Amino acid sequence: MFLKKLKIFFIIVVILGTLFLVYSWYKNYQFKNNPLNQxxxxxxxxxxxxxxxxTYQKFNIKRKIPVTVSDKMPSKLYGAATFSKSGQIQIFLNKKYFQESLEYMIDDVLPHEYAHALMFVKGNTTNQKGGHTKEWQNICKSLNGLRCDRFVNIDDIIIGKTNFF
Ligand SMILES: [Zn+2]
Incomplete structure (x- = not known):
């Protein structure tokens, strides 16, 4: 009798585990193959x-900087600021991180990249320290960024061509 109950118990555990796995796969599949939810x-x-x-209040800059969510970015990049040859300035955010790290992407990554973009707007396209200069840090902090440390080891500014579209 006890063994029978134990057997039923294990069968239920296995069924629930399988259902949970299928549900996770399904959720990941849906996220990958659909645009971000509204x-x-x-x-x-x-x-x-x-x-x-x-930006307008603190720097008197009115320029519109497009923000694009991309699923073509390498995994090491959460976001990037780009400056094309023709002078176009854009921000890209890596779609795959919006599933697990929504708040981080919005409160940390977006202001961080926005500060890089404003450096470009000001005509500063230095690649020194991956663009994480003192001036960049000050802009990042003025934008209430949470990730404005200068000693990050990521090349998230791209001057020239990107294939993130
Ligand atoms: Zn950066």
């Missing part, structure tokens, strides 16, 4: 607007 898009837009207002 809720996340609205959060990005809200932060983007805040950054535009801060």
């Amino acid at each position: 809720n996340i898009v609205e959060k990005i837009n809200k932060k983007h607007k805040e950054l535009e207002i801060l």
Whole structure:
């Protein structure tokens, strides 16, 4: 009798475990193959607007900087700021990190990249220390960025061509 109950118990555990796995696969598949959900898009837009207002208040800069969510970025990059040959300035955010690290992407990564983009707007395209100069840090802090440390080991500014579209 006890053994029979134990057997049923294990069968239930295995079934639940399998269901959970299938559910996780399904969720990941859905996330990968669909655009970001509206809720996340609205959060990005809200932060983007805040950054535009801060930029105008603190630097008197009105320039619109497009923010694009991309699924073609390498995994080591959470975000990037790009400056094309024709002078176009853009920000890219890595789509795959919006599933696990939504708040981090919006409150840390976006202001960090925005500060790089503003450096470009000011005509400063130095690649020294991956663009993490003292001036960049000050801009990042003025934008209420949470990840404005200068000693990060990531090349997240790209001057020239990108294939993140
Ligand atoms: Zn950076």
